Amino acid sequence: MKTLFIILLIYIAFKYLARLFAPFLMKKMAEKMQQKAEQQFGGKKTQPIVKEGETIIDKNPQKNQQSSNDVGEYVDFEEVD
Structure with missing residues:
Protein backbone atom coordinates (compact mmCIF):
# COMPACT_ATOMS: atom_id res chain seq x y z
CA MET A 1 0.00 0.00 0.00
CA LYS A 2 2.86 2.34 0.83
CA THR A 3 4.49 1.69 -2.58
CA LEU A 4 1.28 2.52 -4.41
CA PHE A 5 0.98 5.78 -2.46
CA ILE A 6 4.57 6.76 -3.35
CA ILE A 7 3.99 6.00 -7.04
CA LEU A 8 0.79 8.06 -7.01
CA LEU A 9 2.55 10.92 -5.22
CA ILE A 10 5.41 10.91 -7.75
CA TYR A 11 2.91 10.87 -10.63
CA ILE A 12 0.99 13.85 -9.24
CA ALA A 13 4.22 15.78 -8.53
CA PHE A 14 5.50 15.09 -12.05
CA LYS A 15 2.21 16.20 -13.57
CA TYR A 16 2.22 19.43 -11.54
CA LEU A 17 5.86 20.22 -12.36
CA THR A 46 14.96 43.03 -40.71
CA GLN A 47 12.77 45.31 -42.73
CA PRO A 48 13.01 49.04 -42.18
CA ILE A 49 10.14 50.65 -40.35
CA VAL A 50 7.82 52.36 -42.81
CA LYS A 51 5.29 54.97 -41.77
CA GLU A 52 1.73 54.50 -42.95
CA GLY A 53 1.18 56.02 -46.38
CA GLU A 54 4.91 56.21 -47.19
CA THR A 55 6.07 54.61 -50.43
CA ILE A 56 9.51 53.06 -50.86
CA ILE A 57 10.93 52.18 -54.28
CA ASP A 58 13.65 49.54 -54.10
CA LYS A 59 15.10 50.00 -57.59
CA ASN A 60 15.00 52.68 -60.25
CA PRO A 61 13.41 51.88 -63.61
CA GLN A 62 15.71 51.51 -66.59
CA LYS A 63 15.87 54.73 -68.62
CA ASN A 64 17.07 53.26 -71.92
CA GLN A 65 13.88 51.37 -72.73
CA GLN A 66 12.59 52.30 -76.17
CA SER A 67 9.12 51.38 -77.27
CA SER A 68 8.96 49.80 -80.69
CA ASN A 69 5.89 49.84 -82.89
CA ASP A 70 7.20 46.74 -84.62
CA VAL A 71 6.28 44.54 -81.66
CA GLY A 72 5.00 41.52 -83.53
CA GLU A 73 3.31 40.19 -86.60
CA TYR A 74 -0.30 41.18 -87.25
CA VAL A 75 -2.57 38.21 -87.88
CA ASP A 76 -5.98 38.69 -89.50
CA PHE A 77 -8.40 36.05 -88.27
CA GLU A 78 -11.39 34.90 -90.29
CA GLU A 79 -14.50 33.18 -89.02
CA VAL A 80 -14.89 29.57 -90.11
CA ASP A 81 -18.43 28.27 -90.65
Whole structure:
Protein backbone atom coordinates (compact mmCIF):
# COMPACT_ATOMS: atom_id res chain seq x y z
CA MET A 1 0.00 0.00 0.00
CA LYS A 2 2.86 2.34 0.83
CA THR A 3 4.49 1.69 -2.58
CA LEU A 4 1.28 2.52 -4.41
CA PHE A 5 0.98 5.78 -2.46
CA ILE A 6 4.57 6.76 -3.35
CA ILE A 7 3.99 6.00 -7.04
CA LEU A 8 0.79 8.06 -7.01
CA LEU A 9 2.55 10.92 -5.22
CA ILE A 10 5.41 10.91 -7.75
CA TYR A 11 2.91 10.87 -10.63
CA ILE A 12 0.99 13.85 -9.24
CA ALA A 13 4.22 15.78 -8.53
CA PHE A 14 5.50 15.09 -12.05
CA LYS A 15 2.21 16.20 -13.57
CA TYR A 16 2.22 19.43 -11.54
CA LEU A 17 5.86 20.22 -12.36
CA ALA A 18 5.28 19.48 -16.04
CA ARG A 19 2.44 22.01 -16.14
CA LEU A 20 4.58 24.52 -14.29
CA PHE A 21 7.72 24.23 -16.44
CA ALA A 22 6.25 23.23 -19.83
CA PRO A 23 5.71 26.82 -21.12
CA PHE A 24 9.29 27.76 -20.18
CA LEU A 25 10.72 24.67 -21.87
CA MET A 26 8.61 25.14 -24.99
CA LYS A 27 9.76 28.77 -25.26
CA LYS A 28 13.42 27.75 -25.00
CA MET A 29 12.97 25.00 -27.61
CA ALA A 30 11.26 27.43 -30.00
CA GLU A 31 14.09 29.95 -29.57
CA LYS A 32 16.69 27.27 -30.32
CA MET A 33 14.81 26.17 -33.44
CA GLN A 34 14.56 29.79 -34.58
CA GLN A 35 18.30 30.32 -34.09
CA LYS A 36 19.10 27.17 -36.08
CA ALA A 37 16.82 28.28 -38.90
CA GLU A 38 18.40 31.75 -38.94
CA GLN A 39 21.89 30.25 -39.12
CA GLN A 40 20.85 27.88 -41.87
CA PHE A 41 19.14 30.48 -44.04
CA GLY A 42 21.43 33.45 -43.54
CA GLY A 43 20.20 35.15 -40.41
CA LYS A 44 17.57 37.72 -39.67
CA LYS A 45 16.50 40.07 -42.40
CA THR A 46 14.96 43.03 -40.71
CA GLN A 47 12.77 45.31 -42.73
CA PRO A 48 13.01 49.04 -42.18
CA ILE A 49 10.14 50.65 -40.35
CA VAL A 50 7.82 52.36 -42.81
CA LYS A 51 5.29 54.97 -41.77
CA GLU A 52 1.73 54.50 -42.95
CA GLY A 53 1.18 56.02 -46.38
CA GLU A 54 4.91 56.21 -47.19
CA THR A 55 6.07 54.61 -50.43
CA ILE A 56 9.51 53.06 -50.86
CA ILE A 57 10.93 52.18 -54.28
CA ASP A 58 13.65 49.54 -54.10
CA LYS A 59 15.10 50.00 -57.59
CA ASN A 60 15.00 52.68 -60.25
CA PRO A 61 13.41 51.88 -63.61
CA GLN A 62 15.71 51.51 -66.59
CA LYS A 63 15.87 54.73 -68.62
CA ASN A 64 17.07 53.26 -71.92
CA GLN A 65 13.88 51.37 -72.73
CA GLN A 66 12.59 52.30 -76.17
CA SER A 67 9.12 51.38 -77.27
CA SER A 68 8.96 49.80 -80.69
CA ASN A 69 5.89 49.84 -82.89
CA ASP A 70 7.20 46.74 -84.62
CA VAL A 71 6.28 44.54 -81.66
CA GLY A 72 5.00 41.52 -83.53
CA GLU A 73 3.31 40.19 -86.60
CA TYR A 74 -0.30 41.18 -87.25
CA VAL A 75 -2.57 38.21 -87.88
CA ASP A 76 -5.98 38.69 -89.50
CA PHE A 77 -8.40 36.05 -88.27
CA GLU A 78 -11.39 34.90 -90.29
CA GLU A 79 -14.50 33.18 -89.02
CA VAL A 80 -14.89 29.57 -90.11
CA ASP A 81 -18.43 28.27 -90.65
